[in-house]
Amino acid sequence: xxxxxxxxxxxxxxxxxxxxxxxxxxxxxxxxxxxxxxxxxxxxxxxxxxxxxxxxxxxxxxxxxxxxxxxxxxxxxxxxxxxxxxxxxxxxxxxxxxxxxxxxxxxxxxxxxxxx
Amino acid sequence: xxxxxxxxxxxxxxxxxxxxxxxxxxxxxxxxxxxxxxxxxxxxxxxxxxxxxxxxxxxxxxxxxxxxxxxxxxxxxxxxxxxxxxxxxxxxxxxxxxxxxxxxxxxxxx
Numbered sequence: 001x002x003x004x005x006x007x008x009x010x011x012x013x014x015x016x017x018x019x020x021x022x023x024x025x026x027x028x029x030x031x032x033x034x035x036x037x038x039x040x041x042x043x044x045x046x047x048x049x050x051x052x053x054x055x056x057x058x059x060x061x062x063x064x065x066x067x068x069x070x071x072x073x074x075x076x077x078x079x080x081x082x083x084x085x086x087x088x089x090x091x092x093x094x095x096x097x098x099x100x101x102x103x104x105x106x107x108x109x110x111x112x113x114x115x116x
Numbered sequence: 117x118x119x120x121x122x123x124x125x126x127x128x129x130x131x132x133x134x135x136x137x138x139x140x141x142x143x144x145x146x147x148x149x150x151x152x153x154x155x156x157x158x159x160x161x162x163x164x165x166x167x168x169x170x171x172x173x174x175x176x177x178x179x180x181x182x183x184x185x186x187x188x189x190x191x192x193x194x195x196x197x198x199x200x201x202x203x204x205x206x207x208x209x210x211x212x213x214x215x216x217x218x219x220x221x222x223x224x225x226x
Contacts, residue, residue, distance in 0.1 A: 101166070104215055
């Protein structure tokens with residue numbers, strides 16, 4: 001069965017520090033997609049990234065970077081030089097190619113506090 | 117502008133009343149989804165629909181009902197049978213492997 005685990009329930013760091021959010025997933029499918037979403041206090045989910053299972057290249061977008069490692073079934077998210085505006089709940093999610101229902105399974109989220 | 121709208125943003129109801137949450141999209145997406153979010157629980161799937169006039173139960177469908185009469189609309193009814201209806205409800209539509217989310221409706225039942 002597919003499953004996404006975000007072991008860190010809540011993290012607090014001081015502004016300008018780097019912070020890594022962990023995500024571990026389980027799937028029997030060889031083709032799958034991994035996602036990260038940000039949920040600011042307003043509640044709307046903001047899409048950050050999608051990665052397919054055949055692409056293990058790390059990705060960098062500004063202060064955000066993602067480390068995908070199939071060997072450890074992890075898809076970790078790092079924010080460099082954090083800012084107060086990064087405070088939010090972050091969700092990791094998984095979708096399997098063979099799932100005909102096209103469902104996306106979410107982890108329970110990590111609440112990130114960036115302290116000024 | 118293309119997107120998903122949910123209304124209202126905040127909704128208050130008395131226990132025992134049914135309430136319908138609206139979700140509309142103008143993205144021309146076939147698939148639509150309803151999620152429930154409780155503190156510390158992440159997002160749990162209530163119902164989803166991949167085509168007009170067809171929908172399937174998700175992981176926590178009990179006490180909820182939906183309809184999909186139009187491609188653009190996927191309303192969710194929270195019935196009096198739902199034991200703990202107070203939550204944040206998110207609607208989404210899907211294109212490929214990316215889901216687009218609405219702003220959500222926070223329902224409080226007292």
